[in-house]
Amino acid sequence: MALYQKFLDSIKGIKSSLSKDPTTMDNVSGALAAEFLIFVSLILAALFLRHVSVIASVVVVILAAVLFFTNMPLASKIKSEQSDSLEKMTFYVMVTLGILIAVIYWGLKYV
Amino acid sequence: MNYLIPLMVVVPILAALIVNIFGGKDKTVKAISLVVAIAIPLIAILAAVGVQYFGGHDPTLIASSLPSNLVGALAASYNTGIVYVFENIERIFIFLMGIVAFLAVLTYFAEKKEVSGPYLYLIFMGIASVTALMLSNDIFNMYVFFEITALTQVGIIVASSTEDNYEIAMKYMILGAIGGPMLLLGVGFILGTIGSVNINDIIYALSNNFVNPYSPGLVIGFALILFGWLYSAGLPPFHTIKSAVYSKARPNGSAILQGFSVLCMLAFGIAMYKIFAYIPYFNTAIIGFAILAMVLSIAMSAMEVDFRRMIAFLAVGELGFIALGFGIGTQYSIAAALFQAANEIVITALLFIGFGTVYYLTKTSDTRKLGGLIAADSTMAIMVLLGGFALAGVPPFNGFQSKLMLVQAALDAGYTELAVLAIIVSVVIFFTFVKAFHTVYLQPKPKELKFAHEKIPKATVFSVAVLLIICLVLGIFPNIVTDIFIPFAGGLI
Numbered sequence A: 001m002a003l004y005q006k007f008l009d010s011i012k013g014i015k016s017s018l019s020k021d022p023t024t025m026d027n028v029s030g031a032l033a034a035e036f037l038i039f040v041s042l043i044l045a046a047l048f049l050r051h052v053s054v055i056a057s058v059v060v061v062i063l064a065a066v067l068f069f070t071n072m073p074l075a076s077k078i079k080s081e082q083s084d085s086l087e088k089m090t091f092y093v094m095v096t097l098g099i100l101i102a103v104i105y106w107g108l109k110y111v
Numbered sequence B: 001m002n003y004l005i006p007l008m009v010v011v012p013i014l015a016a017l018i019v020n021i022f023g024g025k026d027k028t029v030k031a032i033s034l035v036v037a038i039a040i041p042l043i044a045i046l047a048a049v050g051v052q053y054f055g056g057h058d059p060t061l062i063a064s065s066l067p068s069n070l071v072g073a074l075a076a077s078y079n080t081g082i083v084y085v086f087e088n089i090e091r092i093f094i095f096l097m098g099i100v101a102f103l104a105v106l107t108y109f110a111e112k113k114e115v116s117g118p119y120l121y122l123i124f125m126g127i128a129s130v131t132a133l134m135l136s137n138d139i140f141n142m143y144v145f146f147e148i149t150a151l152t153q154v155g156i157i158v159a160s161s162t163e164d165n166y167e168i169a170m171k172y173m174i175l176g177a178i179g180g181p182m183l184l185l186g187v188g189f190i191l192g193t194i195g196s197v198n199i200n201d202i203i204y205a206l207s208n209n210f211v212n213p214y215s216p217g218l219v220i221g222f223a224l225i226l227f228g229w230l231y232s233a234g235l236p237p238f239h240t241i242k243s244a245v246y247s248k249a250r251p252n253g254s255a256i257l258q259g260f261s262v263l264c265m266l267a268f269g270i271a272m273y274k275i276f277a278y279i280p281y282f283n284t285a286i287i288g289f290a291i292l293a294m295v296l297s298i299a300m301s302a303m304e305v306d307f308r309r310m311i312a313f314l315a316v317g318e319l320g321f322i323a324l325g326f327g328i329g330t331q332y333s334i335a336a337a338l339f340q341a342a343n344e345i346v347i348t349a350l351l352f353i354g355f356g357t358v359y360y361l362t363k364t365s366d367t368r369k370l371g372g373l374i375a376a377d378s379t380m381a382i383m384v385l386l387g388g389f390a391l392a393g394v395p396p397f398n399g400f401q402s403k404l405m406l407v408q409a410a411l412d413a414g415y416t417e418l419a420v421l422a423i424i425v426s427v428v429i430f431f432t433f434v435k436a437f438h439t440v441y442l443q444p445k446p447k448e449l450k451f452a453h454e455k456i457p458k459a460t461v462f463s464v465a466v467l468l469i470i471c472l473v474l475g476i477f478p479n480i481v482t483d484i485f486i487p488f489a490g491g492l493i
Helices: A002-018 A025-051 A054-070 A074-081 A086-110 B004-021 B026-046 B059-064 B088-111 B117-135 B139-158 B165-194 B199-207 B216-233 B239-248 B251-276 B282-303 B307-328 B331-362 B378-392 B398-412 B416-442 B458-476 B479-492
Strands: B050-053 B083-086
Touching (some): A025 A054, A025 A074, A025 B416, A074 B282, A086 B165, A086 B216, B004 B026, B026 B117, B083 B117, B117 B251, B139 B165, B139 B216, B165 B199, B165 B239, B239 B282, B239 B307, B251 B331, B307 B331, B331 B398, B331 B458, B378 B398, B398 B458
């Protein structure tokens, strides 16, 4: 029941955080679809890690599930992070570049 | 020697220069543009498969005149000039891009009475660049033409005269100032390590152990080229700016821009696959970015209220399917990725031009202000709906065939979770599209909605119909292209 309540609260959260415009069936249904898509897809992506390491996959799936449930609604947070703000876009570009260089350069030393 | 191969690049460059010179003389510009736009796909069909060595640098001729002490050395096998390779796969993609460009130009002429020389210059220059990118077997040459493509993309947005277009163009240039140089730096590392930028030479040097495949220069080169590939394709973290770019161009311009992105993604993706597929977790990295592209872009499109931005996000999300096929890394999955790429060029162009008619009629793309447009032109509405079905993977359209291939390939490779993920994302694409279609076409027309134009030009209807026919033909007879893609993919792995 606590889980159900948590889910209901998250839907209310989506509704309030989407925009100040009048809430319509369209934008609520869109946000809900996005929420489910993000949740299910990222859990599936975590499951994909089983091809690299089964233990890592189990740990990541559990961690991801806990993290997602405690941080719902995800869709509106992801939407706010993917705005057209140059600062945010540059930030993610630099983070990706840093991760790629670090993981590929140092990671391949241990292969 | 097949002179039609370089002509595929030369003709659009010449056209670009000529239409710019004749800018202002509308009839002349229109005539030249249409002739060239028809000529581009025609040349792709007529050209024979072959290799073009620029500057007479045929390696077999050079090898026969080398001093005896160089025979058998690594340098003796290197290509000393730029090489274009034209196979049937290039034929398909250049042909499809040419068709999309022709229909987009036709739509542009029908919707705008006074044509812009610079706008057409940018379109033709972009076509020349992506064609060269597809043909080139040289990663530095590819980089050069990619940069020209990126600049023409910026130019097309600026020349589109839409709201906030300058701002988005500037942001794309700033982010490109990170992505482009990183790509060049990666090419530089490869050149420094191997001594050549020709893809065949790099593969030869690696496969014959002339260089350590895990040397730091090569590894960093791979990381930087992978990053550059993300930028060129518009995969995360560049998906937001790429979708903004699509949504700020004129609909006919967006149709061309998304084609450019697909070809850039393919050209660099194939080159990366040829050179770096031996690197551990290469496929895992590609799959990671593919999943992010699909999930983030499609989730964003589901929440979008601006239909141009929604289609833009859907287009970027579809790129994730292409990357997924490459990431799975089997012959069948790579063939599916290539098929998906061919389909995306056509389907997304259809949706940009088709949905663009709504913008043409009402001058708004906010779905909250739209409704009842099926009454304006029911034929166009049905064609757009069918285009959306093709995008979502509904039979009998081409999107269904390529996505089915992709799901089968994922299952065959043991990636059940990726197959499920691809299906879920397709379902959300279907939902998003139907939601937008209902809002724009089927719900009651708002009282305050005003029409800027009463009718959709016949040329636009014709363009969408041609694209829909291509979708249907490729859906019913997928072997027209898969018979070429499957052997090519077999040679790649």
